[in-house]
Amino acid sequence: MTQLTTEVLVIGSGIAGLMAADLLSAKKNVTIITKSALGQSNSRLAQGGIAAVTTKDDSWTNHFFDTIRAGAFHNDEELTELLVRSGPEQIRQLINFGVQFDKGSDGTYLRCKEGAHNTSRILHSGGDATGKEIIETLINRVKMKCTILEHHFAVDLLMDEGVCNGAVVLNGDNEALSITAIHTILATGGAGQLYPVTSNDPSITGDGIAIAYRAGAILSDLEFIQFHPTMFAGDRNQSFLISEAVRGEGAILVTAKGDRLMKGKHEQMELAPRDVVSRAIYQEKSDVYLDISMINQFDQRFPTIASLCYEHGLSLSDGKLPVKPGAHFLMGGVMTDRHGRTSIDGLLALGEVANTGVHGANRLASNSLLEGVVFANAAARWIQNDTRKQVCNLIAQSLQVPEDMPEVNYIKELMNRKVGIIRNGAGLNTAIQKLEAPLIQARKNASNSEEILRYNMLQVSWLIATSAYLRIESRGGHFRKDYPNLKQEFKKKRIIRRVSQDDWVQT
Numbered sequence: 001m002t003q004l005t006t007e008v009l010v011i012g013s014g015i016a017g018l019m020a021a022d023l024l025s026a027k028k029n030v031t032i033i034t035k036s037a038l039g040q041s042n043s044r045l046a047q048g049g050i051a052a053v054t055t056k057d058d059s060w061t062n063h064f065f066d067t068i069r070a071g072a073f074h075n076d077e078e079l080t081e082l083l084v085r086s087g088p089e090q091i092r093q094l095i096n097f098g099v100q101f102d103k104g105s106d107g108t109y110l111r112c113k114e115g116a117h118n119t120s121r122i123l124h125s126g127g128d129a130t131g132k133e134i135i136e137t138l139i140n141r142v143k144m145k146c147t148i149l150e151h152h153f154a155v156d157l158l159m160d161e162g163v164c165n166g167a168v169v170l171n172g173d174n175e176a177l178s179i180t181a182i183h184t185i186l187a188t189g190g191a192g193q194l195y196p197v198t199s200n201d202p203s204i205t206g207d208g209i210a211i212a213y214r215a216g217a218i219l220s221d222l223e224f225i226q227f228h229p230t231m232f233a234g235d236r237n238q239s240f241l242i243s244e245a246v247r248g249e250g251a252i253l254v255t256a257k258g259d260r261l262m263k264g265k266h267e268q269m270e271l272a273p274r275d276v277v278s279r280a281i282y283q284e285k286s287d288v289y290l291d292i293s294m295i296n297q298f299d300q301r302f303p304t305i306a307s308l309c310y311e312h313g314l315s316l317s318d319g320k321l322p323v324k325p326g327a328h329f330l331m332g333g334v335m336t337d338r339h340g341r342t343s344i345d346g347l348l349a350l351g352e353v354a355n356t357g358v359h360g361a362n363r364l365a366s367n368s369l370l371e372g373v374v375f376a377n378a379a380a381r382w383i384q385n386d387t388r389k390q391v392c393n394l395i396a397q398s399l400q401v402p403e404d405m406p407e408v409n410y411i412k413e414l415m416n417r418k419v420g421i422i423r424n425g426a427g428l429n430t431a432i433q434k435l436e437a438p439l440i441q442a443r444k445n446a447s448n449s450e451e452i453l454r455y456n457m458l459q460v461s462w463l464i465a466t467s468a469y470l471r472i473e474s475r476g477g478h479f480r481k482d483y484p485n486l487k488q489e490f491k492k493k494r495i496i497r498r499v500s501q502d503d504w505v506q507t
Contacts, residue, residue, distance in 0.1 A: 046131030071360020361476025
């Protein structure tokens with residue numbers, strides 16, 4: 001097996017991974033591996049923008065309370081305060097890096113309002129291409145400083161007596177190599193592709209959560225899946241995101257009869273928290289449309305969305321876009337502290353794969369890009385001051401996968417039916433049993449990335465279903481029809497840790 005050595009190994013190339021790599025590359029040897037092409041991530045697809053306090057009539061306390069209200073008061077308040085108070089500084093950092101945020105004719109930055117925000121504090125770029133602008137800026141910087149391995153799939157972490165020392169990786173030809181590192185950063189994104197309708201990039205299949213779990217890392221809050229209310233309601237394979245910023249500019253949700261869907265359902269109407277709006281659309285018996293007729297020059301304000309509409313044969317002149325909810329964001333993940341450190345020495349996690357606690361049970365719109373840059377900065381500062389030494393010549397173990405695994409589409413449909421927007425105990429129990437059956441059968445050595453990807457999807461789906469079964473209340477993105485109310489005693493994290501190869505039910 002080929003062996004490589006680096007000081008910092010970054011797995012993933014979204015905003016958190018690229019930002020951390022850029023900051024560390026001044027003093028460290030940094031290697032970035034990415035499952036697909038560099039920058040192909042959810043971060044690049046982010047349309048709305050980045051939330052931060054940048055005006056005198058706003059304050060970090062306002063942003064803080066908007067965040068924890070949206071999060072159903074399940075947030076880590078100390079780290080949520082760190083997130084929102086760091087916002088202005090992180091915006092200045094991005095601007096200094098070269099990110100171009102949209103400005104008005106008077107030269108001031110344009111800001112918009114999105115769901116559950118009580119003021120306009122979202123900065124955007126290219127109208128609705130903020131993620132693309134930030135990711136391309138960061139890519140141009142790291143290309144000059146870091147070793148980059150595209151189309152390299154992380155299989156498992158290199159572990160030695162409970163310490164992470166890098167990862168085992170497959171290249172595009174399914175050839176294995178081991179990369180030893182002093183510090184390993186998981187920045188692999190969430191798990192949206194576990195569902196048939198999702199806003200997520202095709203590469204986002206829960207891999208980071210799976211490999212962290214197999215290494216023994218503590219996971220938490222995996223039951224909290226955010227479904228975005230406004231995905232294009234076309235064929236499942238042709239769906240795309242219609243940013244919440246569209247509703248922030250005045251668009252409304254209407255039924256097939258033309259009635260306003262959110263009337264009487266929430267005081268913030270279309271700008272209610274995403275879980276509220278998604279359930280309202282899901283429970284509506286007729287088709288639901290986003291009425292954009294009141295937005296002048298829609299194609300100039302939202303050029304990315306307009307282009308996607310044209311590609312899918314939608315006429316903007318009709319003023320109505322058919323919408324449905326789709327899997328969007330995982331609030332839970334690998335538990336981390338304020339520095340991005342996990343429960344495993346040598347392993348950090350950043351971005352959507354991590355559970356910092358700042359999103360609670362339901363992420364506030366446009367806080368995800370902010371989380372990425374805030375905690376990437378925190379992790380980089382900690383790594384630069386850490387004195388851990390290099391460990392080399394570790395022997396990589398072959399990954400054992402079930403001999404017979406279900407197809408990807410089977411997993412997606414099962415998750416959609418039993419672990420979707422509205423859940424119940426019986427359905428979750430069925431999902432657990434069906435997902436668990438192949439996990440406990442005879443095993444073989446994995447031979448290619450396709451087998452490993454399916455194993456990761458199977459394993460993370462089981463983890464999410466199990467977590468949802470254990471939380472017998474409804475909170476934020478987790479809604480149980482059989483337990484529709486909040487329970488104060490459940491205002492805590494649901495923690496899962498792998499204990500051994502044969503132990504599949506841990507809490």
